[in-house]
Amino acid sequence: MIEGPRSEVEDRNTPDVFIENLVVFDRPHVRLDELIRFNTLPAPHKSPFREWFESLAFTIIFVLVFTSYVAQATQVPTESMKPTILVGDHFFLDKIAFPANYPAFIRQYLPHRSIKRGDIIAFKSPTDGNIPFVKRVIGIPGDTIELRNKSLYINGTKFEEPYKIHVDSTVYSNDPWTPEELKIRDNYGPTTVPAGSYFAMGDNRDNSNDSRYWGFVTWGEIIGKPLFIYWSYESDPYMPGEKTIREWIDGYASIAIHFFNRTRWFRIGTLVQ
Template identity: 30%
Template sequence: MPNEEQQPAEQKREETLLESIASIASVLAVGLFVMTFIFQNFEIPSASMVKTLLIGDHVLVDRVTLAPQSKWMPLVHYRQPHRGDVFVFLKPGWPDLFLVKRLVGLPGDKIHLRNGILYVNGVQQNESYISKPGDRDENGNIREYQEFRDDFPMYPPPSFYSSEDVPGVWREDLPSHIQGEDLVVPPGKVFAMGDNRLDSLDSRFWGFVPMDNIVGRPMFVYWSFETPADQINKQTVGDRIGFAAHVILHFFDETRWKRTLHLVK
């Protein structure tokens, strides 16, 4: 009979406090790396991509696929942006402002709109997801045709577009890219528009997107919450705290559960 007081030959060694801290730090470091260089969450603040993306959609963005290829990560799959990609990018001239639009023009493409319909290299595009003149808004009113927005390119922009709508730099640069009835996308840049063409300030109004400004592509909606259209304009601390409290109180009844894991395409 073995001695009851005899200790097992091998005992499970308890983890020290220092080892526990090191394990937690490793997990946090890996998580931070993944969320910084591979994936990023992004909230849709405006209606420029309705119906594809709604105000209050929270999407997971793939930061790798469309990023410029890096020698230090040779096994990661990269590809060039494609026409039709929904993508996230830094607005030209605004180093801290992220936007999400659809890529409609690649370098060398000739594009124009007629009555809101997009033509690329002379071919009418089949875009069932866009809004266009003649559609009805959420109140049932018919959306009317508007120059420059729906017939593009047009130079100069109509006088009712202020310098805030169409900045002076783009006003000066725009005519140099017009050939006949088309706008020609220059090398190293792309042309982006929102799917909600009637309510989207996009490349029509501020110009081309440099390839280097592309951050990634939204993959799917991981959470969607009913958010007022004017919430983007409420930037005070009180407004933010008030909306955070509203989210907590109405998380279950104002979450759009059917949009969970909705693929972005």
Template identity: 30%
Template structure:
């Protein structure tokens, strides 16, 4: 089921639309009848003020008629085209930072109704390398954002901070699949980012035709004892079931992702993150007089497409 805000928007749209419709079909004709009767009883000399009082719309009708077009447009846009999100954590650094405001393209994947999330139109499937928003499998009212690493049938190994993928072979495919391959990494720098007091290394990772940057924290060990345990596989191995996807955060040592809770059902997919439309900077100085949620600047250089 959808989140509370989506349900609220739909209910508000329906309520305002029904009030408008009720007024147009029932209440407005009754007001006109009252006006006609009043004019007949006064021999057609009813004062203007009295006429306006008889035909005046109730406040709730006036409000509904004014907000319905706007709310309906917002609901349609947010449910089927683009939905805005704010990045609350650093699990997708360096691709996405805390304070980034992004647009998620809802029609990139299956188009779903905004309340029950029933598929209305089957569109493209999620692809390896996509930055995707989805309903968190362990708490479906919460939206998560991670990068899709494995599609149905893939075999994934994450060992010693290195990613390996054995891509599933599709019908008639005989190359670029069926073999376990290491995902290439190229070191860019170290010390640009920190996790607690530990410096992080920034790598460029090449996943097929998709290139993106990730962060690793060499001083932090992998907590494999908390990894999702899949029957018949090693502790750091994951075989993606049909109709599911495997996701990782780009901040590999600071992300609670598929390694810890398993796979994302296709039904949970919300859309593909495609654009950063605003990015606020916040102070991390504990001695600052400003509250932590108050922006201290705008990172204009971050605005643009998400890769």
């Protein structure tokens, strides 16, 4: 028999190793859920009333913060901005970075939102600070404003206004027997807009309570700029005076009944500019 070469492994003198005192553990008969236990405290139980109250409180806080500093839904109840804004137009106001929305001590740290001629702004009413006015900026700081027979002149140059309308063709002069409110309606100034202020008028020039009658709008009174119309409903102009409960009920009932045929669907989404 021919033997092959022996390997080096076989030539090694490997000593025998004896394992003594070998301990063999049997598999324990214990379930995993018996080895690991989590002692957790039960979640506190909230009553339905508490959950409802917390949700309501959060919603109220969110709405107050959002409408005070970000955006606010509003409308113009008069025809002063016709035809740009009609009675019954509901739109959102952009209120970010306008100082009238913030406490006085933090206004100096806010960014300065620029206002230019032709912008439509909302501001606190000069006669009632709780009512917002919406008008168009005609003059910015340093401008000299003058009305001559219903025509606008800025810094001595006639200024074209494609957005304005006149519902009264009569032009009142500065004669002594003409009432003052009619004189300044058609002939006003010249007057120079001071720093930090603006001269604002309504687009419905013959039917607008604006800077011609109560002066300038200061920067600190501006609360926002209209964005777009989210709903438009044919309604009557605002009538001064307190409404009775019956009148409120009749008004809302009329909206519910005539919602579809009086909603001006074509105006929804229109930018206010």
